[in-house]
Amino acid sequence: MSETNHVWRLRKRPVGDISDDDLSFEEESIPEPADGECLFRLNYLSLDPTNRIWMSDMDQYMPPVAIDAPMRGVVCGTVIKSKNTAFKEGDIVSGIGTWADYQVASPETVSPLGDIGSVPVIDAFATLALVGPTAYFGLLDITEPQAGETVVVSAAAGAVGSIVGQIARIKGCHVVGIAGTDEKCQWITEELGFDQAINYKTENVAEALKRTCPNGIDIYFDNVGGDILDACLKLMNLKGRISTCGLISQYNATEDVPGPKNYPMILMQRLKVQGFIILDYVDRYPEAISALSQWLAEGKIKVRLDVIDGLENALDTVKKLYTGANSGKLMIRVKNV
Template sequence: MATERNVWRLARRPVGAIAEGDLVYASEAMPEPEAGQFVLQVLYLSLDPTNRIWMSDAEQYMPPVEVGAPMRGLVAGRVVKSRKDGVAEGALYSGIGPWADFMVSDGQGLQPMALPPGVPLSVAFGVFGLVGPTAYFGLLDIGRPKAGETLVVSAAAGGVGQIVGQIGRIKGCRVIGIAGGAEKCRFLVDDLGFDAAIDHRGEDVGARLDALAPAGVDINFEQVGGPILDAVFARMRLFGRMPLCGLIASYNDTMERQGPAAWRHMLMRRLTVQGFIVTDYADRWGEAVAALGGWMAEGRIKTRQDVRPGLDRAVAHLDSLYTGGNFGKLLVEVVPDAARI
């Protein structure tokens, strides 16, 4: 067993983009598990847009990370020591944990993981840990897709967006993805089966939507906000639905942004805009995992993980989420294979 662990702690609340010194990486003594606890060696850390929200003291769905406390994230790992009945050494667990290579837990916030046959831990964690259920419940419960409708997905080459678009295709929708860069757009169409893709870095999103969806948009799965949201909002059809998953374009803002310029469309077109947090569906998690696992086994859903090495580089890796530098679900490989206990 290790006697030390490496951990990121929140040193101060970021103002705007995360700056050097906002989080501090250091080694510290490894706490011993007490009766009813176990030690998890963290193998993968999920990096998600919500990490930036947790660093702030703004209104949010969980208590903010306290200054001086370990940074919070979604983790997956293997039990290396257990003093808790029912938790065996070698078992895989995932859930909420610190940005660290080891953690001591009583099990709160963690769930056992069972890997589907032939599915690596990185893929299972990347899909079932957070993004798959987010896509599943957001699109099906709020978007309510119907065959023949037009679905637009922003941040479509990211962890959630790639799955949303494929579920939309399964449900018979015409799917248009919005992503940053020609390579990502080719991936959406050629690999994932999207009907079309718009490169927001090189194309006019509004003009391309007019060409690709002249009759308008029925469902907008929104993750970005800002001008992209405005462009889609203005082209929503009567009784359109907008699952609001995130607003990553504004997470580093230091001043409050004005709302979409097209709010009047919500009234005149009788639109439904509903924000949601995937933990709202915690009691139905198994439903999403079963459905997604079935579609993956059938080859109807493919996923791409963007796995980056090194816990010590987690902050730099996180920045790529806000600059569009990730391609697929962003994970940190905390412990390489050779160093796993």
């Protein structure tokens, strides 16, 4: 075991885009677990849009990361010392941790990854720990898709959106994905089975939605907010459903963001609009993991990982999420297992 721990600490709240001096990369001593805790070595760090929320002091679903505290993240690691019978040396754990090589945890923050069969650890963590359950519950529990309905997904080539679209196809829906490059649009249609794709950077989204959704929109899975939400609201069918998973177009805003012009459609079309946080569904995780594991094994769900090696690259890499430069689930690999 190394004698040094590398830790990213939040030094100030970002204003607009994340800047290089918002966090610092430090060398520190390795912490010791207290009674009831374990010490684990980081294997993989998930980079997610919510990282930007945690850096801010905006109203949010968890306390913001404190200034000078280690940056929070979704992690996968290997237990190297335990003072809790829930963990033993060598266990692979995942949950909420920090951007650090070595960190202490308790059953309240991490849990064993469990039996993943022949699925590689990196794939299981990337799909089953966070983004898969987010897609599963955000689509199936909130919007209850029915065969033949039209589902539109924004950030459709992203970690959550790509799985949402594939689940919607499994349920027999007509699926339209919105992404930011021709390559991403080609991937979600040719590889993942989306029926149609819209490049929001080169097409008029409102006009493209009319073309690809001739029968209107029954379900919109929203990862971005902003103008794309407004365009979808205009075409929502009676008693349509909107699952609000993220608002990534607004996270780096430095001024107040105007509300959607088509907000009255919520009333006129009797729409259901519901936000959610995956932590709402922790007790039902086994349900999602069982279904997702089966679909993965059957080849009905495919995932694409965007993996960067080295914890020292976390700050530069997380910025890719807010420009659309990533392709698939964005992760930092510290040690392969």
